[in-house]
Amino acid sequence: MVTRRGMTRSAILEASVDLFGSRGFSAVSLDEIAGVVGVAKQTVLYWFPSKDELLDAVLEQTALELAAVIEAAVRSAPDEPLARIEAVIKAVLRPAVRRPALLGLVREVSRLSPDHAARLTDQVRPFVRRATEYLGEEMANGRLRMADPGLVVALAYATVTGIATEPTALQAVEWQATTTGLRRLRRELTEFLLAALRP
Amino acid sequence: MVTRRGMTRSAILEASVDLFGSRGFSAVSLDEIAGVVGVAKQTVLYWFPSKDELLDAVLEQTALELAAVIEAAVRSAPDEPLARIEAVIKAVLRPAVRRPALLGLVREVSRLSPDHAARLTDQVRPFVRRATEYLGEEMANGRLRMADPGLVVALAYATVTGIATEPTALQAVEWQATTTGLRRLRRELTEFLLAALRP
DNA sequence: ACGCTTTTCTACCATATGGTAGACAGCGAT
């Protein structure tokens, strides 16, 4: 019925990212996912033997996607830490605000079973390590404010993820998701982080 | 059976904050809450006519608790914005790390029905407005970096909430929840935010 | 055309969950 190979599978993954990321894993039923994709629940269970394994696949795919976006941003930026950070923000914020579920899913991890959390943590660890080492070097070089590089990574992550995944918070300060609003948000976020990291 | 009046009710509220905050609203059943409190499910439904109304009560109580903590911190600090910010961090971080569910619950709001989110937003709005106005004034005074005060409030909130509610992220940078770890985290968070806000 | 594999669907099922109805117990006032 459906055309290309793996079409259904990836459609299920995509819908699951959106649903799990925006409403949380346990608030979403297999029936609902199937409904969004337009197949029967059993088809979902054919591609992913259980809801748990679906979650695993969703987490892995999301991590890969985000890693690719960040990787590309870093690679295309000049070899200067503040410029690289700015590039990463720019690259991450657009998809994050347009599709809050992406980062929302990452945040969801902390509420899941330690098993799932550990699996994702392991997958992400090399990236975190590289980021930490890089920041550490640049701090030693005097191109960044002296601080604990690991915690700085975590703090920057928390800021970006937090602001991108909490429409509630932004709504409370009367922010609007218009084009100019998005531009303003990006500018403020960039300046905020750069100010926090500049030597 | 249970002694003082309202004892059961508040025990239910407390358990619900912890469970909803750490695992998410829909992942927690009334049976589980009742089990933690040590009563039958029907007792929970006696005090709160439905799971939804329980959630409302939980949200309201959490907002009040947090507001009180912040209020006290601001009041006890000298009239200088950076000192006040530092005081708020100090006051919020301890309960937040010791009981991640508190802020976790606040974060949970964005995944709930717009109704619940709106109710909480309305409740918090006056505080947000005051914070925004205060920051705006101090920026004009030159005691804080010039920026959009509303977004700065949201960003600072995102940073604190994010770092306090994501054990996963902290675990990824090999942070330990020891006493010295906590002290280090507080120092880094404070310096991070102050650097971001200093003129 | 025919068999073999891959994909999807139609029943079902066991269990968990939110919620209702109503009984029972403690207790203060009369």
Next chain:
DNA sequence: ATCGCTGTCTACCATATGGTAGAAAAGCGT
């Protein structure tokens, strides 16, 4: 003692949900 009120519990119920079993399509190589 008994009435009435408050609080808690036992017994159910309807529904939603994750998952199983197996039938029907749909490709696809020969």
